Amino acid sequence: MAAAFRRSAARRLGGLLSWIGLVGAIAAAWQASLWFGVMTPELLPPIGEVLATAVSLLGRPAFLASVGVTLAEVLVAFAIAVPLGVALGFAISESSYWSAILKPIVFLIFSIPKTIFLPMFILAFGINFGQKVGFGVFSTIFIVLISSFSALDSVKSDHVRVARAYGASPWQIAWRVYMPAMAPILLEAVRLAMIFNLTGILLAEMYASRAGLGQLIASWGENYMLKELLAGILLIAAAAILFNEAVRWFEARCEHWRS
Amino acid sequence: MSTMARGTTAGSPASASAVPRSEAKAPLRIVASAPGAVSVAGVSHTYDVSGRVTKALDEIDLAIAPGRFVVIVGPSGCGKSSLLMMMTGLTKPTAGTIVCGGRPMTEPDPDVVGVVFQEASLYPWLTAQDNVEFPLSLRRVPKAERAARAREKLALVGLQGFEDRYPHELSGGMKQRVSIARGLVQNPSILMLDEPFAALDEQTRITMGDELLRIWAETGKTVVFVTHSLSEAAYLADEIVVMSARPGRIIDRIEVALPRPRTYEMMSTPHFAELRERIWRQIRHQVSEG
Ligand SMILES: Nc1ncnc2c1ncn2[C@@H]1O[C@H](COP(=O)(O)OP(=O)(O)OP(=O)(O)O)[C@@H](O)[C@H]1O
């Protein structure tokens, strides 16, 4: 097991190095394109200026207010979509009758790009917090449903039978067999859900909104404020990557047993 | 359709090769409630999955004396696993009663019966040690006692030093050793195994058979062992129970006269060949009939 830890530590160090390499390469390409005249500073401001703008944005109350709005929408939508999706997914899987009817429908809807429904959300809810959250939930819930179907499918009947043979109560079977077996897939669902959720809400803000990061990004773009635009993109990308990597780290801890 | 099947099989006399009822039932009186005794009386089972009816078992009577090594063989799909599931209390038979160690098996009782399934039944997210501790942890046995008992059983199956390995770090044979340790950890008087070595290569399979016989001799458990392999049946058993094709009935009970301890050389004796012959004749007969 010590060997396994050493191996995973080595893998993590390798991952970190490749990350640093990737960021360095992007920065180098960015600067090189300016030095060699491929890009002009009007099209692509120097990286140092963009980073300085990013830092100054973090000190601007107006920007922080937008972050607050978006963060609130994202968290509320996430807090609704993930538990609701998991609960519905389990409830549907539980009944073979509802599985047969609803699973194909879920898969059908999943294949439709959710963005085309955005105008309908505006018509139905107006342009406000609830509409953003609603669209976020709608963008997210299908991937959560599908993940919980496969999470339940991944529980081996042999594993349940063993627990029953050793006298486990239904509660113990849920916590000691279902949860650990499903954890990797459910954590992956959390990760994917956040990506779908962020995409949905930022799009809703960019399309029609009075507040939020998406609205800021859109207006910076329209007004040709490249430094702010790029700084905003960098900050949102960094936040999304950070969340994703944190969950992935947790996932790796939970699924070390998957050979 | 089920009533038709029931009517014909219940009405027809036992097939020519079957042991007469009275003889099959004879040991029942002797062993009824002793620890380690197994008694199956009049067990029939019909599966009904949303209207699709399958008659799996028909009037099974089987009495096993404490400490015996009994192997159940029969054509594929004849209901061996179903019978074992009922003997462990995991499934309720539609008719009949099962008593193990004096207790009716209306639900699983790990103090009486330990169970070993095929190789994939270990929890991959638990170490060997934690897998063996699992049945104890379900009953909130104190941590220190749990750890000591699991270590002791892992040592019994020859896995000292492998406590911290995860299943994917163990070979197929080692995984089944862990399963056996898990089956023994609550000290049941009976161990039931459903094709435990089916997924193993032949060499490992023979080694594991020897290991199981050693553990059986050391612990004195009653063992009920389901297999497809005629050689495995003849090599391991005190007694071989042969089942008919579905719906499963007991059509023969064969005493194995080979001395203990069994050795690999016995597989080339005439008696061993006769045993295999006798089982195969009946199973082949069943398969061609069905
Ligand atoms: N849960 C179930 N629901 C419906 N039918 C079942 C169920 N389990 C088993 N059966 C049916 O009952 C019959 C006996 O199955 P069982 O698994 O007990 O046979 P088996 O002798 O163990 O077979 P094998 O040798 O292939 O392991 C089969 O026809 C099977 O399809």
Ligand SMILES: [Mg+2]
């Ligand atoms: Mg079977």
